[in-house]
Amino acid sequence: MTEPGTGMGLRGRSGILSLVEACLGEPPTAERPVTLLLGPRGSGASEAHSALMERFGPEHPFAFVNFGGTQSLLPRYALGLLARQLERRLPRFGRSQFPLLSLGLLASDQQVRMRSLPEGRRAVQRQLDEFQEESEARHGDYLAAFFEVGMGAVGVPEGASTVALAVFQDALRRGRRRVPQRLSGLFGTRLTGGAQWYGRHPMIRSSDPMEALVELNLWRHEGDGSTQDRLDRVLFSAFLEDLRNNASRSFMPRSYLLLLDNAHTEYGRRFLDLLLRARHDDSVVCGRPNDPLTVVASSNRWLPRWGPATGDSWPWRLRGPDRASLADWHDNRPTRDSEDTWWYPLRLRDLNLDEVRIRIELELGGASGLAPFTRLTPFVHRLTGGLPRAVHQVLEVLRQSNAHQEWGPDQDRWLRGLPDRSLRVGEENSTLVHSALGHLLREYDASQRATLAACAAARDFSVGARLLSPGDAVFGEMRARWLLADTPMTEPVLHPWLRRLLLWQLAKSAQDWDQAHGLLAEHYRMQGLPVQQMYHRLALGQTEEVARHLTDRFLVVPASQWITEFNTITAAPNCFPAEYGPLDLLASLVPRRPAQTVDTASVIHSLVTARWVWSDPLADPAMRLNDMIADGFAQLSRLRRNDIVALFNEAERHRHWRDPLTIGGEG
Numbered sequence: 001m002t003e004p005g006t007g008m009g010l011r012g013r014s015g016i017l018s019l020v021e022a023c024l025g026e027p028p029t030a031e032r033p034v035t036l037l038l039g040p041r042g043s044g045a046s047e048a049h050s051a052l053m054e055r056f057g058p059e060h061p062f063a064f065v066n067f068g069g070t071q072s073l074l075p076r077y078a079l080g081l082l083a084r085q086l087e088r089r090l091p092r093f094g095r096s097q098f099p100l101l102s103l104g105l106l107a108s109d110q111q112v113r114m115r116s117l118p119e120g121r122r123a124v125q126r127q128l129d130e131f132q133e134e135s136e137a138r139h140g141d142y143l144a145a146f147f148e149v150g151m152g153a154v155g156v157p158e159g160a161s162t163v164a165l166a167v168f169q170d171a172l173r174r175g176r177r178r179v180p181q182r183l184s185g186l187f188g189t190r191l192t193g194g195a196q197w198y199g200r201h202p203m204i205r206s207s208d209p210m211e212a213l214v215e216l217n218l219w220r221h222e223g224d225g226s227t228q229d230r231l232d233r234v235l236f237s238a239f240l241e242d243l244r245n246n247a248s249r250s251f252m253p254r255s256y257l258l259l260l261d262n263a264h265t266e267y268g269r270r271f272l273d274l275l276l277r278a279r280h281d282d283s284v285v286c287g288r289p290n291d292p293l294t295v296v297a298s299s300n301r302w303l304p305r306w307g308p309a310t311g312d313s314w315p316w317r318l319r320g321p322d323r324a325s326l327a328d329w330h331d332n333r334p335t336r337d338s339e340d341t342w343w344y345p346l347r348l349r350d351l352n353l354d355e356v357r358i359r360i361e362l363e364l365g366g367a368s369g370l371a372p373f374t375r376l377t378p379f380v381h382r383l384t385g386g387l388p389r390a391v392h393q394v395l396e397v398l399r400q401s402n403a404h405q406e407w408g409p410d411q412d413r414w415l416r417g418l419p420d421r422s423l424r425v426g427e428e429n430s431t432l433v434h435s436a437l438g439h440l441l442r443e444y445d446a447s448q449r450a451t452l453a454a455c456a457a458a459r460d461f462s463v464g465a466r467l468l469s470p471g472d473a474v475f476g477e478m479r480a481r482w483l484l485a486d487t488p489m490t491e492p493v494l495h496p497w498l499r500r501l502l503l504w505q506l507a508k509s510a511q512d513w514d515q516a517h518g519l520l521a522e523h524y525r526m527q528g529l530p531v532q533q534m535y536h537r538l539a540l541g542q543t544e545e546v547a548r549h550l551t552d553r554f555l556v557v558p559a560s561q562w563i564t565e566f567n568t569i570t571a572a573p574n575c576f577p578a579e580y581g582p583l584d585l586l587a588s589l590v591p592r593r594p595a596q597t598v599d600t601a602s603v604i605h606s607l608v609t610a611r612w613v614w615s616d617p618l619a620d621p622a623m624r625l626n627d628m629i630a631d632g633f634a635q636l637s638r639l640r641r642n643d644i645v646a647l648f649n650e651a652e653r654h655r656h657w658r659d660p661l662t663i664g665g666e667g
């Protein structure tokens with residue numbers, strides 16, 4: 001039996017699912033983290049929300065809000081919207097209710113006109129009665145009104161499966177159903193008890209219950225920013241207290257699941273700040289029982305509250321999602337003195353080769369006409385670096401196009417121009433490169449993207465940003481957006497998918513290409529770094545100079561070091577013509593000395609050109625040049641009198657090539 005939500009090969013799914021399952025199964029007063037899924041746009045956080053909704057939604061109360069939707073959502077409206085979804089009746093549990101939150105929202109909603117405090121107390125009670133009766137008449141109950149103001153933030157996560165869509169629509173339908181709860185029920189014991197709770201709250205000055213409600217109203221309508229903040233904090237505290245009260249009753253859930261997508265936005269950050277502060281104030285400062293809330297949020301930005309995006313001043317170190325667990329959170333969390341103790345930051349990783357294969361088989365394998373494309377798994381993985389949305393976009397181009405399905409030169413030539421192929425998204429038709437960059441670099445205009453494309457010429461992005469962009473904002477922004485590759489490499493590099501797209505755009509202007517790589521080559525020459533210099537010389541097409549350099553180094557350094565330098569240099573980007581296959585491209589790079597006898601210099605020149613073409617998956621999609629590269633290393637092993645094992649092994653590696661499983665691999 002297939003586990004729900006596993007269809008699309010979401011990386012780290014098992015760890016995230018098991019973590020949430022453990023949190024939902026804990027006693028109501030147990031400590032639970034605020035799990036934050038971090039990664040660039042398209043890294044699969046929305047899929048994670050979909051998988052969690054599909055897995056736990058049928059049997060557990062859950063609520064979903066997308067803070068990156070078409071509608072900005074103030075914290076109070078987000079609370080009302082979430083609470084209304086959590087009121088959904090489930091077969092296993094009684095109905096959850098939120099009387100404290102409802103009272104606080106109601107008391108602060110519309111301005112109370114009063115000339116004295118006693119008159120204000122009467123006005124609040126009268127208005128509560130009138131406003132809630134009006135809401136009941138229109139919506140069924142008070143919280144249901146928040147669907148009207150917040151529907152722009154409600155909707156299934158992007159890329160949600162059919163099952164997840166059905167679960168969410170059922171939850172939404174049940175959540176909006178009219179509740180047989182008269183407003184008069186709010187008054188009497190509910191009004192009295194709720195007002196007394198507000199009167200006892202440490203952030204409210206007045207201890208008189210009704211005066212406390214008047215104070216809430218004044219904060220909302222006559223207060224400044226600090227009092228507005230205080231009101232929000234009290235409302236969040238009321239929300240958590242309602243959850244505690246619900247979970248303490250018989251036949252009620254142990255925990256409630258909140259799914260918060262795009263929490264990096266202004267209102268998403270505000271919501272998370274208020275939630276963490278309320279939890280910390282209640283549980284640590286005031287010593288109340290822990291709330292029964294399981295929170296999974298997602299963000300494709302570094303949150304400003306954590307300090308600089310270097311992470312140096314933040315006590316957390318990012319965790320991988322594959323082995324996420326409550327035990328791991330408890331073992332690595334900061335002390336309870338800090339609000340940071342509640343975070344559990346998980347850095348989403350890219351799909352590995354096997355996960356890309358599973359995704360391609362599921363998306364394309366079911367259609368007989370598309371099944372041949374499943375053989376393109378290594379190409380898709382090399383091209384996209386395994387970024388989930390990038391994989392999906394490439395597959396969509398193949399699905400929508402008249403691509404050559406037969407494995408051969410015609411398919412190679414078709415794939416060479418893949419970034420400029422048409423991609424239809426909804427009613428919009430664009431190219432793959434334009435659509436993908438528009439998603440990854442939302443809010444970047446054409447000029448900013450052009451600057452970023454120039455910076456992408458450098459393998460070490462920090463160097464490119466320093467030399468080719470005004471100021472230092474570009475590097476910081478890419479890091480804050482998680483668009484630097486998550487690899488063990490020492491130098492910061494752009495995510496391979498983003499870099500390939502930007503270099504494709506840069507190559508459209510020969511002048512811009514030559515200027516960027518020329519400046520970088522000169523910079524590294526001045527720094528005395530010949531390997532990096534030759535990398536950019538090769539990007540400029542100077543194969544003769546590069547081959548001479550590598551020939552001079554061949555007998556000077558150990559073979560293993562030479563191979564490392566060779567591989568680094570020949571991974572240089574290129575601006576080859578967009579209509580040729582690998583053999584055509586190789587033929588256009590004129591052999592150095594075709595008429596002379598084979599010697600070390602000629603073999604190295606041929607090896608440089610072959611490996612340069614091979615390094616670009618768009619230039620050699622099927623890696624047809626592997627055998628040629630293997631032959632070149634075998635020839636070098638015969639031309640060198642000693643220290644030949646590393647050369648022979650490199651020949652075998654290319655002859656029996658297996659793609660690296662992560663983005664830190666070749667090219």
